Amino acid sequence: QVQLVESGGGLVQAGGSLRLSCVASGMMSSINRMGWYRQAPGKQRELVADINRGGSTNYADSVKDRFTISRDSAQNTVYLQMNSLKPEDTAVYYCNALTVKVLYWGQGTQVTVSS
Numbered sequence: 001q002v003q004l005v006e007s008g009g010g011l012v013q014a015g016g017s018l019r020l021s022c023v024a025s026g027m028m029s030s031i032n033r034m035g036w037y038r039q040a041p042g043k044q045r046e047l048v049a050d051i052n053r054g055g056s057t058n059y060a061d062s063v064k065d066r067f068t069i070s071r072d073s074a075q076n077t078v079y080l081q082m083n084s085l086k087p088e089d090t091a092v093y094y095c096n097a098l099t100v101k102v103l104y105w106g107q108g109t110q111v112t113v114s115s
Contacts, residue, residue, distance in 0.1 A: 002026040002104040004095045009109030012085055016113070020080040022095030022106060030099040034078045036069065038091035038111075045094070049080060063089075085113045 008020040020036065035050025035058075049059045049069040057069050068081040078095065090113050095106040 002028070002031060002097050002099065002102075004097055004104055004106035006093065006095045006106045006109040009093060009111045011112045011114065014085060014087055014113055014115050016085050017081070017083045018085065018111060019082070020093055020095075020109060020111075022078045022080075024076045024078070024095075024097055027099070028076055031097045032100065033098045034071065035096050035098075036078075036080045036093055037096060038089075038093045039108075040088075040091040043091075048093070051078065082111070085111075087113045087115045089113050 003025045005023050006020060008018060010018060012018055033050055033052045036048040037045050038048050039045040047060055048063055049067055051057045051069050051071055066084045071078045091111060092108040093111050094108045097104045
């Protein structure tokens with residue numbers, strides 16, 4: 001089992017920044033990849049960024065050059081630094097962790113960007 005707890009969401013003006021954190025606990029050695037997804041009202045959940053065990057990262061085109069995913073293995077934490085935020089970034093942001101057999105999700109954190 002893996003438990004994920006997100007934090008760091010909030011309300012920010014367009015052009016501002018936020019940093020999301022996802023603290024993982026449980027069977028950490030079983031995690032192959034962690035990532036951030038988001039879901040806006042009326043839309044499907046979509047990948048924002050992910051990072052694998054080796055440190056390779058992957059980003060959605062819409063956030064490249066604005067968002068950065070990173071991890072602190074000692075703290076079992078994955079971060080999403082979000083800069084130059086736009087109103088279209090407004091969504092609930094979810095952390096996930098992928099093992100060989102199971103995909104775990106956090107409870108989500110709301111990010112709202114005002115114009």
